[in-house]
Every structure is written in C-alpha cells, then in structure tokens.
Amino acid sequence: MESINLNRLAYFAAVVDAASFTQAADRLGITKTVVSQQVARLEQELKTSLLVRTTRRVEPTEAGRLLHARCVMILREAENAFAELAQTNTEPVGLLRIAAPNDYGSYTLAPITAAFSKKFPNCPVDLVLADSRIDLVASQIDLAIRVGWLDDSSLQARRIGNFRQLLVAAPGIVKKRAVTQPGNLPSLPFVANGALREPLQWQFTKNDFDRQTVRMTQALRINTTPAVLAATLAGAGLSVLPDFLVTNEIKNGRLVHILPAWTLPAGGIHAVYPAARFRPRKVTAFVEMLIEEHKRKDGMRSR
Structure with missing residues (x-):
C-alpha cells in the first residue's frame, strides 16, 4: 500500500467530529467537494468503507471508528511537535x-x-x-497522576513523590475507647473507602518486624475519598486516609492520628503518560513544577 496522505486523515477526522461534510469543510476553511473527494480517496487507499452517509448525519463505520481513534492521537502528536518546534523559547x-x-x-x-x-x-x-481509571489515549489526556500502586501497563510512568497512610479519627471516637494496639481496632466503627480493593483489611507494622493484620468493623462504606474524610471528621468512625489529605486536620485538632507508633503500607504518586517518543514541553514543565512542590512539602515535614 502506498503511503497515506496525512491531510486526508485530518479531513476524515474533521468529518467524524462534525458528523457532517459541510460543517467539516467550514471548520477547515475549504470546500465540501474537496473534503468529500479526499475522504473518498482515503477509503479507496484503505479499500474499506469508513463512513455511512444518511440524509441527516454522517456516521463512522466500525473501521471508521477504529481509524478515528488513531487519527486523533496522530494528529495531536503532530500538533504538539509543530508547536514545540515553532517556539523560539521553552515556554x-x-x-x-x-x-x-x-x-x-x-x-x-x-x-x-x-x-x-x-x-x-x-x-x-x-x-x-x-476515581475510576481513564483511557488516556481515547480521552486525549496528556498526563495522568495515579496515587497508590501501579498495575502492569504499557503506559510510561515517573515516580514524583510518596505518601503515608494514616489511621485517623475524630477526637470524640478515641476518647470513648482505649486504643493501645491494632487488636483493639475491630471493636470500633470504621469508615471504609469503597474505592480500595480491600477497604477493611489492613496490615500494621512496628519496628520493621512486628506485624499485625486487622479486619475492621464497617460502619459506613463510601466510594470517594473526600467523602470518607468528611464522614470521619463528622465522627462516623476511624478511617485510613493519605497524609496529604489529613495532615492539616491533625495539626488543627480536628482529627487524631491513631497508633502513631504503627505504620501502614506507604504508596507512590506517579505521573503517567501515553507511550510516545515525543513529550511536549507543557507536560514536562508541569511535572517539574509538581516534583518541586513535593520536595518543598517533604522538606517542611522533615523540619
């Protein structure tokens, strides 16, 4: 097969996005005839039908939908490359x-x-x-931040920071019962985070060798972390939350860190990108700023 004319991919993508040859031509600033001819030639080159034309709309075929998803990525990469090369500075x-x-x-x-x-x-x-995983390519996402533990993936990732998980509760909860070791915890109400795989089972470690696995007693189950925080602040029970979410609440006395001598598994904060040879300056600049902010906060915690 001969090489594909990239302009034809742009014309085809514009027709799918607009669901109309006329509107696509208007957006591209060319005639409807040119758009129609170029898309027809693309179909001839690929030897497959890409569009279904009706009296009201133009819809992609199954092959057309697959090609459009690729076109979006190809054209966006090309736009990023030209934007990067066209700059006289690194802004x-x-x-x-x-x-x-x-x-x-x-x-x-x-x-x-x-x-x-x-x-x-x-x-x-x-x-x-x-809180659900987003398809970076299909959603045209330049950069994703993922908190926790990365699954095996074809995506490219860079670790930009870490976080601790802390067992916390409103002051009124801990005043009612003495909590001196993890074994005391099942007797207390717990706000489970439904976004986690195992929201009730936690492993506590002390001095690197003393480990205790505890299954909490669910009082509430909520599927977003900010809502878990709100319920914990309201006194619904204990919960495990990331340090970046509760550090200030602990400092101002709205939450208490339970069993501070015991630690829970720590996690990573990662910048994740679609696989590509070209990394736009806008992405690298943002990641650099994010890393500097994590270093600043880590420095404040160590003082």
Whole structure:
C-alpha cells in the first residue's frame, strides 16, 4: 500500500467530529467537494468503507471508528511537535489535559494547576478528576497522576513523590475507647473507602518486624475519598486516609492520628503518560513544577 496522505486523515477526522461534510469543510476553511473527494480517496487507499452517509448525519463505520481513534492521537502528536518546534523559547503552549483521582486532585493538584496557569498563560489546563481509571489515549489526556500502586501497563510512568497512610479519627471516637494496639481496632466503627480493593483489611507494622493484620468493623462504606474524610471528621468512625489529605486536620485538632507508633503500607504518586517518543514541553514543565512542590512539602515535614 502506498503511503497515506496525512491531510486526508485530518479531513476524515474533521468529518467524524462534525458528523457532517459541510460543517467539516467550514471548520477547515475549504470546500465540501474537496473534503468529500479526499475522504473518498482515503477509503479507496484503505479499500474499506469508513463512513455511512444518511440524509441527516454522517456516521463512522466500525473501521471508521477504529481509524478515528488513531487519527486523533496522530494528529495531536503532530500538533504538539509543530508547536514545540515553532517556539523560539521553552515556554509551554497549548491546552494541557490532566487526569487525577478526586482526593489528590482537589487538595494537592488544583492549587498547582492554578500556579501553572498563572506562570504560563499560553498553556490553559483542563483538569479531569475521577476515581475510576481513564483511557488516556481515547480521552486525549496528556498526563495522568495515579496515587497508590501501579498495575502492569504499557503506559510510561515517573515516580514524583510518596505518601503515608494514616489511621485517623475524630477526637470524640478515641476518647470513648482505649486504643493501645491494632487488636483493639475491630471493636470500633470504621469508615471504609469503597474505592480500595480491600477497604477493611489492613496490615500494621512496628519496628520493621512486628506485624499485625486487622479486619475492621464497617460502619459506613463510601466510594470517594473526600467523602470518607468528611464522614470521619463528622465522627462516623476511624478511617485510613493519605497524609496529604489529613495532615492539616491533625495539626488543627480536628482529627487524631491513631497508633502513631504503627505504620501502614506507604504508596507512590506517579505521573503517567501515553507511550510516545515525543513529550511536549507543557507536560514536562508541569511535572517539574509538581516534583518541586513535593520536595518543598517533604522538606517542611522533615523540619
């Protein structure tokens, strides 16, 4: 097969996005005839039908949907490359789409994106918060932040920080019962985080060799971490929450760190990218800012 004309991919993607040859032509600034001819030639080159034309809309065939998903990625990579090469300096430009879980995104990432937008006004940020995993390619995400433990994946990742998990409760909860060791915990109500695989079972470690696995007694089960925090602050029970979410609450006395001599498994904070040879400057600049913020906070904790 001869090499594909990339302009035809752009015309085809525009038709699918607009569901119309006429609207695609208007967006591209060319005639409808040119768009129709180029898409027809693309179908001839690929020897397959890509679009179904009706009186009202243009819909992609199954082959068309598969090609469109690839086109979006190819064309976006090309746009990023041209934007990067066209710059006379290293300032990031272009829309930066970031995905992150609700808790980390709301409490840590949102302030950093605000600072990034102020520093680089030509690089607007679209922050997508969701506790479910997002398909980075299909959702056109430049960068995802994943908190915890990475699954095996074809995605590229960089560790940017760590976090501790802390067992906490409102002061009124711990005043009612003495808690001196993990074995005391099942007698207390627990707010389970439904976003976790094993929200009730936890392993506590002391002095690197004393380990105790405890199964908590569920009082509530909530599927988002910020809501788990809110219920814990309201006195619904103990819960395990990441340190970046509860450090200030512990300092101001709204929460108490339970069994501070015992530790729970720590986790990592990772920047995850779609696999690509080219990394846009907007992505690397944001990750650099995020790493610096983690170093600053780690330095404050160590003092």
